[in-house]
Amino acid sequence: MAEIPKSYDPQGVESLWYDRWLAAGCFKGKVDSKRESFAVMIPPPNVTGVLHMGHLLNNTLQDIMVRRARQEGKSALWLAGTDHAGIATQSRVEKELRQKQGKTRHDLGREKFIETASEWRDKHGGIILGQLRKLGASCDWDRTVHTLDDGYSQAVLQAFVTLYERGYVYRGKRMVNWCPVSQTGLSDEEVIMKPSKGSLFRMRYEVVELPGTFLEISTTRPETIPGDMAIAVHPGDERYQHLIGKHVWRPFPRAPIPIVGDSAVDPVFGTGVLKVTPAHDRTDFDIGKRHGLTVLDVMNPDGTMSADAGPLAGLERFKARDAAAKLLDELGALVKVEPYENTVGYSERADVPIEPRLSEQWFIRYPKIEEAKRAVTSGIIRFHPERWTKTYLHWLDNIQDWCVSRQLWWGHRIPVWYRKNSDRNESINRHVSLTPPTDPQNWEQDVDVLDTWASSWLWCLATLGWRKPGETTDELKHWYPTGALATGPDIIFLWVARMIIAGLELHGPEKKTLTDDDIRARIPFKRVYFNGIIRDKQGRKMSKSLGNSPEPLDLIAKFGADGLRFGLLSIAPKGQDILFDEDRVSQGRNFCNKLWNASRFRQMSGPMFDNSSLPSIITRIKAEHLDDDDFAILQGLAELTDTTSKHLEEHEFTAYAQGLYTFFWGDFCDWYVEASKARLADPLLRDTCLAVQDLVLRQFLLLLHPVAPFITEELWHLLGYGAENDFIQHHHTATGGDLLRALRDHAIKLVASKVSDVAQLREFVATIRALKSQTNQATRRDTVVTVIAKDSAARTLIENNRDKLYRMAGLAALDFATDAGNRPGMLSVLGTVVLEQSGVVDVAAEMQRLTKELEKVDKVVAAGEAKLTNETFVSKAPPQILEGARKQLEEAKAKRDELSRMLKTIGS
């Protein structure tokens, strides 16, 4: 066996093992009905995206779940893939086209453009999947899926057709969110509301029938005035009631428009008078419909003013706003302009204000809303943290139909053909199918494509081969519903909720209502873990423009994938946003190095024996050679095994990481290994001690493996736990009980009291160390102490561990006495410790310390006495609490007495 180098170098280890895992097919998901299945579907990143900080945590979590499932012997699958990202990709390709060739997509034509975009995707796409390998992601790469793959596309179109046939899809002329840059409609979920600073324009319009009478109106959008078809007031508003039915002069183009009464007007806002522009505002559109107003669109799809905009025609929309204000002023219609802040919807992708725009679009009316709610409220799907349930339900309660058509070319073209020169809104003039009509010359296909989310909402289904309701595949039968989904809460509506709905409606035959059993069979996943968003140290979102986002691959190079994974996990509070700080992540790297060196120490401590299995290690333990520390560390290991399982099961990933950290660093390295060093030098005791180390290391590697796959695999082999092709993923820790049973079978029975014995000894040593440190002799190895033991049990414990205490506390001798005399000392759990060589004691400092401690103890005594003389407490508190309080008071009193005695002697 090779000698282990001094410090852990992740680089070589990581690439070596990743290649071996791939070569051995370690990540392959195999349909195996005899084993329990566990699948995780990656949230598909944009095909042209690159790895960012958010991916690191999200994918680490998925990897932990899948690797753990593999260890548990489940038939695990982690399926990766990418999303074609309609708007994002198309914009980037168009941009490049414009910059490099000075052309638009229309110059190329649809077919050629898609070809170009596909080439571009193939060239730049999927980089991110390669980057994930550096993180150690154990995806089954052979099953990688892209949303524009043939099979996947078929599923997407079939879902649309099926929903059409079931009456959930319709076409209509509606107000949609229009992005003037991408020139497409968007769903409500793709619109980001942002507070923006603007102006509120106060104008006055003259009443036609009453010359000289003016109405004041406030607006933030004067450029839409040419589209005004009326002004509206609240019908109950006494100020204006008498004017309803009359008209005002619209300033430009000058024309009389009616004054209507409509209860949608908020009489308290502004002047209580609203200008009604049916083509450019949702509320106005509705008002217009109620009053039979014409819808006059004064804007072009690209955001410039149309010919109907009169004097504003041709101007860009924001320039038109200024021009309109100027015009109003010239006409004497402008009363006042004041700064104003309101909330404006921005296009998620293009980051420009959207325009409400009337257009013909396809919509999906969501099916199975009740069932989608029930799936989560009844616990069939569990959210972690649970509070996201509220957000989810709130959205479902206020759900709006989904605009799924996009005026783009990059995506799944809507599978609808219209009879040429006919009314498209008549269903007989439509052909909705995966295949074109048989007489194509008489038809033309819809030019739009589907929203990208209308493909990714099938992710859990289509990646496993779903192509049509009622049909299934071996993969679907085995892995669906998947075990868990890990994602960010920002896409709870865009993706999570829609996937649930898609599963409920489309997985299985058509059913109007679903039973709980149906729901259980149709949901896409059983659990959803919402990870926090990674922010910078100051809590700002990571963004390119701020330049506050570290490069993930640099971080992997710096800390090692394992170190980064472990570090991220230990700073990721459940469901809270994460403030990223490199210094904190370095803890993960340090931990890996600690593990590395502990293993190295094991290797240097003595020969390696047969470590090939748990029994073979246990067999080497001689029960009669075990000491208290062995018992305690083995007991601790058994407990760690169980808490680890619990934390992983409950998705308490931070607790999982911290539990491993404390046990290994604190209990094992700092105490157990140090305390065992004497025994390692004793030929008689050595082998048992080595076997215990081998046992702890082996089990610990198993527990750590999901979060730190590389280093654990490396050490697994270096320490001889597995042969070359026997990977750590094939082994499981079982339970703490199993471990104890295995030990018991070998006549090793752990005694629970040993754990508290060791804890007391540790505290006792800490007391001596502190005392030495305070008297400036921390480094001396020849200190002599006298102990006034608390009781005979304490004395026996000290006697039995004399050598160990000498070693751990740096003592040359330890005597017992019944009286401390006037020497300075310190209290510990086992009694008072007095230093014999107290040469240079800072009396003043010592008195200060003792006084302070005495004050603290006095408070405890006072509180305890108050409690125990309180009759209601004595009569109502449960016995164990009462008993605890009595004991605490007793101890505090003893401590108080001892402290005051020491204080007296030091002062004399």
Add this chain to the structure above:
RNA sequence: GGGGGUAUAGCUCAGUUGGUUAGAGCGCCUGAUUGACAUUCAGGAGGUCGAUGGUUCAAGUCCAUCUACUCCCA
């Protein structure tokens, strides 16, 4: 306007059914370097748990109100 979240040590956070003297990491201070690890070891200082009120024998933990920051929805 509606709904979440958060408020505990200088910083970032634990603290799961209310119950003995509130924890960790980082940072800070003191000390340690010839055989596992300075990506280390030992020790120390530092908080009364945002504010107020309430429930209870007992509140960081439950309830109410308020304040601050933050996110989502309208």
